[in-house]
Amino acid sequence: MTMRIHVTVNGTEREVDVVESTTLLDFVRDDLHLTGTKECCDLGECGACTLLVEGRAVNSCLMLAAEVEGGEITTIEGLNENGKLSPLQDAFLAKGAVQCGFCIPGQVMAAHDLLQRNPHPTLDEVKEGLSGNLCRCGGYVQICEAVLAASEVS
Template sequence: MTRVTVKTTINHRKYELAPDPNQTLLDILREELGLTGTKRGCEIGQCGACTVLIDGRAANSCLVLAPQIDGKEILTVEGLASDGRLHPLQESFMDHDAVHCGFCTPGMLMSAKDLLDHAPHPSEEEIRVGISGNLCRCTGYVQIVDAIHDAAERLGKKERIEN
């Protein structure tokens, strides 16, 4: 198969890659770049374990083919913390015990980031809709919803302080 050239930014770092055109973004992240935080759950875009942000919006990386990320900015769970500090979502997931087996956690965090980036003060219903594409088999979701609520508040406070 003819390889394609793809220029992309992943976790704030520029890459020039030469993948097979039928490779998925998930394959590239896990197999080529060793970014194994993004998980393989179902590989048909149903479970959300492989969720990453593409140009700031949540996407199932198992359904994205390599050529589609040309010129895009990708953020994975490994890029969520910045300057050695955890993102408020990461902190609140820890504080609310929203992590059980942890396999859904990276995808859940990325969907939650998309939500909070676009709706900084979400209602409970909006949070539920925001993570409705992410399956979790352990928690019963309550602690996850609570964690996202709390992260929104922390982000709100941070914003007020910075202003």
């Protein structure tokens, strides 16, 4: 059995039939084919599946797709406008925050939420804001630098 949900995805209104028990993560990756959102721990511990629901960062593995009915979600694919990188995305590259890249969409979305709510965070606030996003390649230093650099641009 499926149910129809109405959701605005990266600015576009969508009507999609979804199996009721589908998680938001599976919905985004398997049904919408937006694979920038990544799957790792499936427990809400790693943050790789972070996207925005009503503008707030959430772990999409911890939500059912049905919960976003009538709402709005933004995935990593929705951040760059007309093919131009957002200042945050650009800062991640400029500061060398990106290695394998698997955690990066989640990191960028968490950082996006942080800067929306706190446009000029301190280093400690950045560390707190990103503490739900694991990275195994880097030492987090460059990721924090990137977020601070982006906060100076915006």
